[in-house]
Amino acid sequence: xxxxxxxxxxxxxEEIMEFLRPSLLNLNSPFAFREMxxxxxxxELARAQEEKILIYxxxxxxxxxxxxxxxxxxxxxxxxxxxxxxxxxxEGYGLHKDAITKALQANVKVMITVDCGITAVEEVEYARSQxxxxxxxxxxxxxxSLPQAYAILNPxxxxxxxxxxxxxxxxxxxxxxxxxxxxxxxxxxGAYAVLEILDLAALGTIADLVPLxxxxxxxxxxxxxQMENTIHLGLRTLLEECGLWGKPLKAGQIAFMVAPRINxxxxxxxxxxxxxxxxxxHEERAVELARFLSRxxxxxxxxxxxxxxxxVEILEKNPMPRVIVLSGKNWxxxxxxxxxxxxxxxxxxxxxxxxxEEEIGKGSARGIGGYHVLDELKAQxxxxxxxxxxxxxxxxxxxxxxxxxxREALNQAALHLPEEMFYERIRVxxxxxxxVLDASLLHDLEHLAPFGFGNPSPVLAGRDYPLYMADxxxxxxxxxxxxxxxxxxxxxxxxxxGEELANILGSATVDVAFGLDWNTFRGAQSxxxxxxxxxxxxxxxxxxxxxxxxxxxxxGQEETAxxxxxxxxxxxxxWRSKNREEWSKTLESRGDxxxxxxxxxxxxxxxxxxxxxxxxxxxxxxxxxxxxxxMIRQVRNSGGQGVILAESQIDPLVLKERTGxxxxxxxxQMYRVLYDLAxxxxxxxxxxxxxxLWQAQAGLKIFxxxxxxxxLRYSSDTIHIEWIxxxxxxxxxxxxxxxxAKSRWEEAMAFKEEYCTMPWPEFKKRLGRx
Numbered sequence: 001x002x003x004x005x006x007x008x009x010x011x012x013x014e015e016i017m018e019f020l021r022p023s024l025l026n027l028n029s030p031f032a033f034r035e036m037x038x039x040x041x042x043x044e045l046a047r048a049q050e051e052k053i054l055i056y057x058x059x060x061x062x063x064x065x066x067x068x069x070x071x072x073x074x075x076x077x078x079x080x081x082x083x084x085x086x087x088x089x090x091e092g093y094g095l096h097k098d099a100i101t102k103a104l105q106a107n108v109k110v111m112i113t114v115d116c117g118i119t120a121v122e123e124v125e126y127a128r129s130q131x132x133x134x135x136x137x138x139x140x141x142x143x144x145s146l147p148q149a150y151a152i153l154n155p156x157x158x159x160x161x162x163x164x165x166x167x168x169x170x171x172x173x174x175x176x177x178x179x180x181x182x183x184x185x186x187x188x189x190g191a192y193a194v195l196e197i198l199d200l201a202a203l204g205t206i207a208d209l210v211p212l213x214x215x216x217x218x219x220x221x222x223x224x225x226q227m228e229n230t231i232h233l234g235l236r237t238l239l240e241e242c243g244l245w246g247k248p249l250k251a252g253q254i255a256f257m258v259a260p261r262i263n264x265x266x267x268x269x270x271x272x273x274x275x276x277x278x279x280x281x282h283e284e285r286a287v288e289l290a291r292f293l294s295r296x297x298x299x300x301x302x303x304x305x306x307x308x309x310x311x312v313e314i315l316e317k318n319p320m321p322r323v324i325v326l327s328g329k330n331w332x333x334x335x336x337x338x339x340x341x342x343x344x345x346x347x348x349x350x351x352x353x354x355x356x357e358e359e360i361g362k363g364s365a366r367g368i369g370g371y372h373v374l375d376e377l378k379a380q381x382x383x384x385x386x387x388x389x390x391x392x393x394x395x396x397x398x399x400x401x402x403x404x405x406x407r408e409a410l411n412q413a414a415l416h417l418p419e420e421m422f423y424e425r426i427r428v429x430x431x432x433x434x435x436v437l438d439a440s441l442l443h444d445l446e447h448l449a450p451f452g453f454g455n456p457s458p459v460l461a462g463r464d465y466p467l468y469m470a471d472x473x474x475x476x477x478x479x480x481x482x483x484x485x486x487x488x489x490x491x492x493x494x495x496x497x498g499e500e501l502a503n504i505l506g507s508a509t510v511d512v513a514f515g516l517d518w519n520t521f522r523g524a525q526s527x528x529x530x531x532x533x534x535x536x537x538x539x540x541x542x543x544x545x546x547x548x549x550x551x552x553x554x555x556g557q558e559e560t561a562x563x564x565x566x567x568x569x570x571x572x573x574x575w576r577s578k579n580r581e582e583w584s585k586t587l588e589s590r591g592d593x594x595x596x597x598x599x600x601x602x603x604x605x606x607x608x609x610x611x612x613x614x615x616x617x618x619x620x621x622x623x624x625x626x627x628x629x630x631m632i633r634q635v636r637n638s639g640g641q642g643v644i645l646a647e648s649q650i651d652p653l654v655l656k657e658r659t660g661x662x663x664x665x666x667x668x669q670m671y672r673v674l675y676d677l678a679x680x681x682x683x684x685x686x687x688x689x690x691x692x693l694w695q696a697q698a699g700l701k702i703f704x705x706x707x708x709x710x711x712l713r714y715s716s717d718t719i720h721i722e723w724i725x726x727x728x729x730x731x732x733x734x735x736x737x738x739x740x741a742k743s744r745w746e747e748a749m750a751f752k753e754e755y756c757t758m759p760w761p762e763f764k765k766r767l768g769r770x
Contacts, residue, residue, distance in 0.1 A: 001444055004429045004458055014660070017740050020447055022218040023701045024195070024711040025719075030179035034161035039135045039151035039176065040183050042110065047079050047184075051109035056095060057085045057275070058115040058169070059266030061259045065204030066114035066137075066173035068278035069197050072232075073177040077184055082106070083279075087270045088334050093388075093395065095120040100127045110150075112176070113137060115169025118154055119388060121147045137172045139210075140388065141374070164215045166454075170204030171219060182715040193683075193712035193720065199227035199235060200278070206251050207259035209393075211454025220450045224249045234277040237286035238262075241294055251450040252457075261290075264297035266334070300335055307331050307339045311353070312346070320347065322414040322422060325407035327354035327361055327400075337364035337393070344368060348424040350376070352396075352410065354403060360385070361400050367392040370421050371414075380409050425541070426513045426533055428461040437490060442516045442527050457515045459532060463540075464509040472498040482531065484512075491519065492529030504534055511538035570632060571642035572767075574760045583617070583646040595640070597631055599623075600650060602657050606631070614641035621650040621752050623658070628755075629767060648756045655752065660698050661745035664732060670699045671730070674709070678723030683712055686719050698741070705735045 005011070010019050018026060030036055046053055053074060057067030067083050074081040084103075086096060095117050103111060111127060111134045113120075118138040124147035127134050133150040142157050153172050155162040167175070178194055202223020205216055212220055227249055230236050239245040242257045262274040273296075277289040311326050324343060333355035340351040343366075350371045354361040367373040373394045377387045383406050387396035398406060432441075437460075451457040468488035473481045480494040480501055492514060494500065504510055512534050519528035575583050587594060595607035599620030604627075607613075616635045622628050632643055656662075662670075670691070677684045688696035700719065703709055708730075713720040732738045758766070 001447070004448065007429060008455070013740060013744070017737055019217070021701075021705050021736055022221045023704055024218060024222055025697055025701055025704070025714065026215075027178075027194075027218055028163055028175075028215060029715070030175040030182070032162050033153050033155075033175065034159065035151040035153060036175070036179050039153060040179050042133055042135065042150055043079070043180065044184070046110050047077070050080055052107055053079055053081045053110045053112060054103050054106075054108045055081060055083045056099065056111055056113045056116070057083065057271075058093065059085055059088045059271035060115075061207035061262045061274075062169040062204040063115040064262055064266065064271050064274045064278065065200045065207075066170040067275055069170060069200040069204075070112060070114060070173050070177060071279060072200075073180060073197065077180060082108075083275060085266075085271045085275055088266055095123040097123055097126055100130065100132065103127075103132060104130050108132060110135065114173045115139070117147065117149070118142045118152075118157075119147075121145060123147075124149050135176075137169070137176055139167050139169045139172050141390070166211050166214070166216060168205040168208040168210045168216070170201050170208070171210070171216065174198075174201040174219070178713075181713055185713070193722075194714075195222065195226055195710055195712055196231055198223040199230045200232065202227065203235070203254060203259065203262075206254045206450075206452060207263070209453040212251065212450055212452040213454045217450065217455065220251055220452070224251065224254070224450060227254075232278060233283065234280050234286050234289070237283070237290045238277060238293070241290040251452045255452065260300075261293040261297045264300040265293055300338075303332050304335050304339050304342070307336065307353075308342055311339065311343060315343075315347070320349070321407075321411050322417070323350045323352065323407075323410040325352045325354070325403070325410055327356050327363075327403050329356045331355040333357065333362040333364075337366070337395075340364050340366040349422060350410075350414075352406070354398070356400055359400055361398050361403055363396045363398070365389070365394040365396065368421070368424075371417070376410060376413065379413060380406055383409065426459060426461075428513055429458040430460055432460050432462055434462055434465050434484060434490060437516065437527060437529070439525075439527055442518070445516060459513055459515060461511070461513040463511050463538075465512050467504065467507055467510045470501055470504055472501055474498075480531065480534070482510075482529075482534065484529070490529060491526070492531045492534075494531035494534060497531065497534075500534060504536055507536040509536075511535050511540075513538075570636050570640065572632070572764065573642060573644045574763070575644050575646040576648040576756065578646055580619075580647055583644070587615075587617070587644075594644075595635070597622075600654070602654060606634075612638055612640075615644060616640055616642075617644045617646055619647045621648055621655075621755055623748070624751060625766060632767070650752065655748050656745065657692070657694055659741055659744040659748050660694070660737075661741040662695060662698050662702070662738075666695065667699055667702065667732060667738075670695075671703070671708075674703070674721065674723065678721075678725075683720060683722040686721055688719070698737070702732070702735045702737050705737055706730065706732075 005016055005019065010016055055067050055070050055074070057063040063085065067085060071081055071083045084099065086099060093116065095113055100123060109132060111132055113134065113136050116138055117124070117134070117136040118140050121143070124134050124136070128148060135151045135153070136147060136149040137153045139154060139156065142154060146152060146157065153176060154160060155165040155167050155172065174197065177197060181194060198219060202220045205219050205223070210216055227235065227239070236245060238258060238261060242261070244253055244257065265271050265273040273289055273292055277286060277293065280286050280289065307328065310328060314326060315324065324347065331353070336353040336355055340353045343351045348368055350365070350367050350373060352363055352365045354363040365373040365377065372391045374389050374391060377384065377394055377396055381387070383398055383402045385397045385399065387394060389395055445458050448455070448458065465484045466486055467482060468485060469483040471481055473479050478496055478498045480497045482492040484490040484492060492512070512529065513532045514529040515532065517528055517530050519526050593613040594615045594617045595613040597607065597616055597618045598605040599618065599622045604622065618631065622631065635643055674686065677686060704711065708724055708726060710722040710724065711719065712722055
């Protein structure tokens with residue numbers, strides 16, 4: 001587990017803690033957006049003057065959930081709001097002048113775009129000229145020239161102010177809703193709490209394939225929990241239609257069962273049925289719409305199968321190109337993106353599919369690792385009418401006569417790419433013996449969830465697994481089922497890999513790459529290998545850890561350079577017992593300039609990089625022996641003459657804050673304060689005035705981990721809480737955060753004692769180890 005986390009760039013103990021225990025208290029302030037305050041001020045004015053606000057969305061799940069989320073919050077906060085989603089077939093993606101004209105006729109004064117608008121320079125200018133203020137919320141890559149909107153909320157815009165750039169469109173809409181709730185519902189319980197709209201934010205975030213890391217991980221982790229008890233009738237009805245209501249939910253279930261049903265309506269015709277479902281308050285209508293979306297999804301699947309079969313037939317008649325560019329007259333442009341993804345999965349080539357409609361072709365592109373489809377489209381911009389998207393998925397349109405030119409140009413451009421780019425590699429997190437695969441391991445791996453883009457489910461692999469049995473199963477024998485082990489003790493399934501049976505028949509052992517999941521059959525639960533690849537003998541390639549190798553090389557070069565330029569040993573002086581007055585007078589009398597390393601505070605402060613002095617003075621207590629050694633090495637490499645260790649004192653309270661540690665008695669006292677408030681009124685608002693903010697946040701995170709409260713809404717030091725009475729005696733040791741902080745505190749105190757009191761000969765000997 002630790003190694004898998006390390007491979008994903010999560011190594012420091014506190015980083016691991018926040019990853020394994022995501023907290024709502026780590027959500028960024030929505031007012032980090034530089035233009036958020038301006039957007040909220042305009043909306044406050046609109047509410048005061050009873051102006052009509054139009055929420056203008058997009059027809060995919062991200063756009064539909066963004067629209068529904070903002071509409072619910074705005075209407076419940078007393079705004080006059082209406083929602084609009086353009087038709088994929090009739091209007092296409094993005095903001096349109098015709099829609100702005102209709103908004104004018106309906107006396108709309110403010111438009112909020114969600115999941116679109118960042119490229120709508122002309123349309124925004126038209127709206128502005130007609131007296132409509134546009135608040136633009138989007139997450140797509142911005143063009144060089146931005147629309148002159150009233151306010152732009154997009155984390156990818158330069159100088160947006162927002163610290164996390166990978167929000168989905170619904171994530172940006174959620175931040176606007178969060179700001180509205182903070183500003184307009186301050187001191188009130190509010191019709192909607194932040195937590196109660198996180199399920200819609202999670203649905204759109206999962207569907208849009210943004211990285212499930214950092215803030216997205218928090219949104220999805222808490223959104224899935226909220227979804228299990230959603231207050232939104234339409235979402236609950238859709239979960240019932242999928243057979244998921246009343247069950248623990250996973251991101252994969254939402255991605256493959258729930259999201260496609262909402263997407264289906266927008267792909268086949270209009271997304272308005274999906275929006276109406278998420279907004280309706282009538283049970284009969286919700287059931288009717290959920291069933292309609294299921295039928296649309298079935299129709300979408302049938303249409304995809306037809307186009308996929310036709311594409312495969314065309315491809316397998318000719319030599320396989322490096323870049324697949326295909327078009328068809330009867331292809332539905334709403335589903336060709338999914339077909340393109342399936343073709344990538346089958347052939348591992350970049351795919352550009354085009355639906356021919358009269359004189360224009362509407363296309364969808366999907367990429368492979370190392371192939372940036374949007375950049376490739378930009379390089380062929382003169383052949384295209386419109387295009388936009390991301391590195392691995394894009395949309396475009398072009399005239400039919402230019403399709404052969406695009407095919408030739410993309411394939412010519414791909415000739416310079418390395419051949420190995422077009423061979424799929426499966427990145428394995430860990431190689432494991434068959435014997436370690438058990439329920440305990442799967443429980444451990446589940447702590448890394450929610451899984452999705454940017455945080456994939458761990459891939460395990462094994463060499464020479466005994467193959468007890470293999471056969472095809474399912475309709476048309478499409479899937480491969482295997483039993484592994486001397487007696488077939490471990491079961492595996494490979495979906496859509498039935499054709500692999502011929503490759504492994506007769507093999508006594510096989511190499512397998514797989515994920516682990518639960519198999520529930522007739523009430524019995526066991527583990528199952530979800531096979532990604534299986535071969536009699538796979539081709540293995542060791543991945544060199546470039547980060548560590550580069551670090552080692554850099555350190556080695558640094559050491560060589562340092563020893564060559566400054567071969568002399570540093571003089572290290574022990575003034576730990578001297579107070580500030582003593583050592584400052586001594587240095588003053590010597591006339592030496594010094595570089596100060598201050599370890600007395602929460603965050604250690606070193607001298608400026610360009611500040612060079614013969615002597616470095618260290619005050620306070622550094623975090624560790626390693627940090628002392630690193631500092632001494634840095635002084636030596638900059639040509640320093642010596643290091644003076646002076647005034648080795650630190651306030652224990654500072655050390656507590658540095659390690660994030662709250663003692664048991666601190667937490668008990670805080671618990672009593674919150675409990676007394678909850679008895680009087682639950683939910684309630686707590687303003688952390690009597691204790692430092694870091695203590696309030698650290699304590700709340702521990703209580704949150706112990707499931708003692710739900711954070712409904714918060715801003716800086718004001719937190720809106722729903723208290724959950726403890727069902728058993730409070731066990732602080734059950735909280736990972738408490739145990740981790742306690743361990744850091746104990747280590748820090750032990751180091752402080754050594755650093756401050758260790759005899760000098762032993763002190764120098766200890767430094768020699770580093």
